[in-house]
Amino acid sequence: xxxxxxxxxxxxxxxxxxxxxxxxxxxxxxxxxxxxxxxxxxxxxxxxxxxxxxxxxxxxxxxxxxxxxxxxxxxxxxxxxxxxxxxxxxxxxxxxxxxxxxxxxxxxxxxxxxxxxxxxxxxxxxxxxxxxxxxxxxxxxxxxxxxxxxxxxxxxxxxxxxxxxxxxxxxxxxxxxxxxxxxxxxxxxxxxxxxxxxxxxxxxxxxxxxxxxxxxxxxxxxxxxxxxxxxxxxxxxxxxxxxxxxxxxxxxxxxxxxxxxxxxxx
Numbered sequence: 001x002x003x004x005x006x007x008x009x010x011x012x013x014x015x016x017x018x019x020x021x022x023x024x025x026x027x028x029x030x031x032x033x034x035x036x037x038x039x040x041x042x043x044x045x046x047x048x049x050x051x052x053x054x055x056x057x058x059x060x061x062x063x064x065x066x067x068x069x070x071x072x073x074x075x076x077x078x079x080x081x082x083x084x085x086x087x088x089x090x091x092x093x094x095x096x097x098x099x100x101x102x103x104x105x106x107x108x109x110x111x112x113x114x115x116x117x118x119x120x121x122x123x124x125x126x127x128x129x130x131x132x133x134x135x136x137x138x139x140x141x142x143x144x145x146x147x148x149x150x151x152x153x154x155x156x157x158x159x160x161x162x163x164x165x166x167x168x169x170x171x172x173x174x175x176x177x178x179x180x181x182x183x184x185x186x187x188x189x190x191x192x193x194x195x196x197x198x199x200x201x202x203x204x205x206x207x208x209x210x211x212x213x214x215x216x217x218x219x220x221x222x223x224x225x226x227x228x229x230x231x232x233x234x235x236x237x238x239x240x241x242x243x244x245x246x247x248x249x250x251x252x253x254x255x256x257x258x259x260x261x262x263x264x265x266x
Contacts (some may be wrong), residue, residue, distance in 0.1 A: 007129050019076065019134035021210035022058045022165030024098040024240055026177035028130040029057035031244025032187050036252065047119050053126045054177065060127040072124065075100035076131045078204065079141035086138070086201075086208045092189070097132045098204045101125060108254045109263045126247065132204055133243040135211040135235075137160045146214075160218055164236075168224070172233030184241045196249045199266045203246060210235060 020028065033053050035042060044053060063069040064076065071094070078096035080089040091099070107113045107121040131137050139145030139161065146160030153167050175183065187195065216231075218224065253261035 013258065016246070019131045019137050019165055020240070021169065023175075023177050024134075024166065024236075025057040025061075025127060025130045026054050027180035027184075027240050028133070028188070028243040028247065029126055030177050030181045031241060032126075032129075032251065034181060034185060035245060035248035037256045039256040039258070040248075040252045040254075044122065044251060047122050056123045056126055057130065057149055057244050060121055065107070072100070072204045073122070074105070077137040077139070077145055078132075079145065080138055080208055080211075081141045082174045097128050097137060098200050101128050101132065101200055104128075104261060105250060105266055108251075113118035123252065125250070129247040129250070130145055130240075130243045132200070133239040133246075134164060134208055135214050136164045136210040138204060138211045140215070148160055148219070149215075149220050151218060151220060151224060153224045163224055164214070168229055169236045169240075170227070172236065173262040180240065181244070184237055185244070187241075187245075192245060196245050202241070207239070210239070 017264075019025070029052070033041075033044075045051075060069070060072060060076070064073045066175060074092050074094045074096060076097055078089070078098055079092070080086060084090065095103070104121040104125040108118055108125070113121070115153070136146040143149050145160070146164065149160035150162065151158065151163070153163050158167065173183075217231075218228070222228075249261060249265055250263070253259045253263040253266070
């Protein structure tokens with residue numbers, strides 16, 4: 001029995017290394033899809049064999065545990081410890097969420113990349129752009145992005161990473177991914193332009209700043225309840241919307257010749 005519970009704990013920790021739960025990734029992908037230009041929508045549909053980006057939004061969470069794609073396991077996050085900041089943090093030689101996103105963008109934008117290379121790059125990018133907006137994916141190395149920060153969610157023992165994956169989001173709103181898009185995706189053109197300004201490092205740095213606030217407000221032992229859900233749900237809403245809008249901006253720059261954005265800016 002002890003071995004059984006140890007196994008369950010290990011599996012839970014492994015799974016909680018990823019972000020936004022299925023619904024969050026689906027919402028991010030759907031928001032992006034709603035902002036594709038016609039040319040981008042055609043290109044993405046062709047590469048995904050007619051399937052929506054939503055279909056592949058969570059694929060990498062499972063694939064990273066398989067032998068074929070195990071090399072992507074570190075591509076879901078960037079660890080930044082307390083003695084570092086975003087710009088001087090030591091980089092993982094196996095890659096991280098920012099460097100991996102840049103690599104996938106380069107593959108998609110390169111005319112000599114094969115169709116299979118572009119298909120894989122697109123599936124990966126759809127997921128990790130969502131990951132880079134989950135604050136605990138810019139968390140600390142010493143606590144595995146909040147996995148070792150033990151706290152309580154109402155009367156349940158859990159950890160900081162887990163509650164940011166889904167507990168707060170799903171307690172704030174029990175929406176479907178289409179309802180997330182319908183309720184959040186209402187910015188003016190000027191507001192949208194402001195949210196999508198910058199490049200991958202600007203967006204990563206922004207998420208890191210939120211992560212620092214989360215650590216300050218939710219130290220080990222915190223009992224997370226109604227007040228925290230009310231305070232942090234708007235942050236999660238904003239991050240999911242940003243992820244979707246920014247994914248669309250990147251893909252439009254890659255696939256739409258009329259785009260005003262230069263893909264090299266990212």
